[in-house]
Amino acid sequence: MTVAAIGLLGVALLLVMILVRVPIALALATSGLLGYAALDGWAPALKMVGLVPYQLASSYSLSVVPLFILMGAVASRANMASELFEASNAVFSGIRGALTNATIGACTLFGAICGSSIATAATFSKVAIPEMRRHGYEPAFAAGAVASAGTLGVLIPPSVLTAIYAIVAEQSLPKLYAAAMIPGLVLAALYVIVVLVMGWLVPAWIPKVAAMPLQVRLRAALGMWKLGVLFFLAVVGIYLGWFSPTEAAAVAAFAAVLIAFATGAMGWRGFVDALLETVYTTAAIFYIVVGAFIFSRFIVLTQFPNELARWVQEVGLSPFWILMAMIALYVLIGTFLDEVSTILITVPVTLPLVIGIGYDGIWFGIFVTVMCTIGLISPPTGMTVFVIQAQHPDIPVARIYLGTLPFLVADFVLVALLIWMPALALWLPAYLRI
Amino acid sequence: MERWRRLASRACGLAAAIFLAAMMLLTVADVTLRAAFNTPIRGVYELVELLLAGTFFVALPAVFLRDDHIVVNLIDDFIPRWIPALKRAAAMLAVIVLGVLAWQGFLAAADSLAFNDVTADLGLPRFWHWTALLIGIVASGIAALAMAWSGSDKP
Numbered sequence: 001m002t003v004a005a006i007g008l009l010g011v012a013l014l015l016v017m018i019l020v021r022v023p024i025a026l027a028l029a030t031s032g033l034l035g036y037a038a039l040d041g042w043a044p045a046l047k048m049v050g051l052v053p054y055q056l057a058s059s060y061s062l063s064v065v066p067l068f069i070l071m072g073a074v075a076s077r078a079n080m081a082s083e084l085f086e087a088s089n090a091v092f093s094g095i096r097g098a099l100t101n102a103t104i105g106a107c108t109l110f111g112a113i114c115g116s117s118i119a120t121a122a123t124f125s126k127v128a129i130p131e132m133r134r135h136g137y138e139p140a141f142a143a144g145a146v147a148s149a150g151t152l153g154v155l156i157p158p159s160v161l162t163a164i165y166a167i168v169a170e171q172s173l174p175k176l177y178a179a180a181m182i183p184g185l186v187l188a189a190l191y192v193i194v195v196l197v198m199g200w201l202v203p204a205w206i207p208k209v210a211a212m213p214l215q216v217r218l219r220a221a222l223g224m225w226k227l228g229v230l231f232f233l234a235v236v237g238i239y240l241g242w243f244s245p246t247e248a249a250a251v252a253a254f255a256a257v258l259i260a261f262a263t264g265a266m267g268w269r270g271f272v273d274a275l276l277e278t279v280y281t282t283a284a285i286f287y288i289v290v291g292a293f294i295f296s297r298f299i300v301l302t303q304f305p306n307e308l309a310r311w312v313q314e315v316g317l318s319p320f321w322i323l324m325a326m327i328a329l330y331v332l333i334g335t336f337l338d339e340v341s342t343i344l345i346t347v348p349v350t351l352p353l354v355i356g357i358g359y360d361g362i363w364f365g366i367f368v369t370v371m372c373t374i375g376l377i378s379p380p381t382g383m384t385v386f387v388i389q390a391q392h393p394d395i396p397v398a399r400i401y402l403g404t405l406p407f408l409v410a411d412f413v414l415v416a417l418l419i420w421m422p423a424l425a426l427w428l429p430a431y432l433r434i
Numbered sequence: 435m436e437r438w439r440r441l442a443s444r445a446c447g448l449a450a451a452i453f454l455a456a457m458m459l460l461t462v463a464d465v466t467l468r469a470a471f472n473t474p475i476r477g478v479y480e481l482v483e484l485l486l487a488g489t490f491f492v493a494l495p496a497v498f499l500r501d502d503h504i505v506v507n508l509i510d511d512f513i514p515r516w517i518p519a520l521k522r523a524a525a526m527l528a529v530i531v532l533g534v535l536a537w538q539g540f541l542a543a544a545d546s547l548a549f550n551d552v553t554a555d556l557g558l559p560r561f562w563h564w565t566a567l568l569i570g571i572v573a574s575g576i577a578a579l580a581m582a583w584s585g586s587d588k589p
Contacts, residue, residue: 018505018506019506019508019509020509020520021505021506021507021509021510021517021520021521021524022505022524022527023503023504023505023524023528024503024504024505024506025503025504026503026524026527026528026531029531029535030527030531033531033534046534046538047538047542049534049535049538050535050537050538050539050541050542051538051542053491053535053539053567053571054539054542054563054564054567056487056490057483057484057486057487057490057491057563057564057566057567058483058487058560058563059483059486060479060482060483060486062486063457063482063483063485063486066454066457066486066489066490067457067458067461070454070458242465242469243465246461246482247461247464247465250457250458250461250462250465251461251462251465253458254458254459254462272448272451275447275451275454275455276444276447276448276451278451278454279447279450279451279454279489279493279496280447280493280496280497280500280502282454282489282490282493283450283490283493283494283496283497283502284497284502284503284504285504286490286494287494287497287503288504336506336508337506338504340504341504380508
């Protein structure tokens, strides 16, 4: 059998195992081990899998992952979301769609700190959807807005997904965070524009709510200080040269714990719960990382990424069509695979291809992350949509998907902007000279 | 079985939580000492690596016991009656793969001990990293076996 045939068989085996419900980590490890053994013999394959877990046990850069997850777990227990929603509501108060825009504003900062789109969506479906429904907003639109805004945190730094991309793609995490900043804010702004446009097109969905008095607005706006402090420590501290990413994550997690204890929002029981949630989540993610490392050793051995890049050059496909194919691929994968697995499985193959047509590894990190946010709300397995539906069983899933459609348009506008103007991502890291 | 599983996964989680909290506090102490007295803690990178290994590998059995695996569940609606059997089959496969990892990891750990492999800065024996790793993998194998035996109650 040729190397290419074994490579394709390995990928096919992986997909079949994933579809019959083998845990993704295990499917990656098994197909990687068998494929490696088929290409290079059992002795090297066994030696390889024996050493991969150790690689994880001696990788300082991975420590950023549990620390950022911990910061998010504490922040989501410490009542910071509802205060932030109030504050954000105070900012937007008086315009049509104020509550939806307040949700988007609050999700931007809360999602950045929390880092998990599912936790953000779960939190705001409790905080924001009842409030929007109470004021007569269309439930499908309210739910669609929370599902979409929940994905903002995946892009806006500090993001766990970006940290995982940095590890597989061997790119600088501070550069990636800087690169994600402007696209993240542009996406949030696009979402706000979507709300304004929808308010104009379908006013019945988005009623106008009376403005709050200025005094109340000012007082409420102060409510964002906690998350503001955390964002400053976790992100700005890196660029002021105070911290490395791991140090920033540790300091910000510690600050979150201090704030939560000092304000009485969290006790010891809550802290232990946050720690437990963090270690369980970390273990589930790192288990996939182990599997993905084994699988990527096999992929490297097949030379598949290089062959693909060479083939693309021989055929003479234009960069535009390669990117279109890439978008189609990620939309397809996003319909069934979670975002961490998507990045771990695809990046070793797609990154060389994109670099081959003249794009940058940092730019591609932002592109892939945006594609993952699309996967999070696309049917049939948009995870954030399910989380919201579980809390509001009276809103049918299909209606929530309908509610996310206008926001999906915004996602694709951002993808087009990134392709048209790569500087959208690359300007800030160049300006900060990191 | 159910009660035992909950206790075991919580014990793993709490032990891993101690490593995680230590990792956070150690890094914060290092940053503070560096900023205030210009005296960073020596070898903090190596200690964080070891604590990270502890956090991940000690928590790994809980992923099996809690059935926290990340899976693609597209087929669940089509063949709901098959799901418990598929879960058990996946748990058996996990026992085999973790067995291979433990076996090969044990051989590599023995080499590491024989060659007296230590970290560059503090001279910590790398054997400790291997110990955390092997405990986690062997315990996960046992947890997977227990799940294959008892089945999961998680939908």
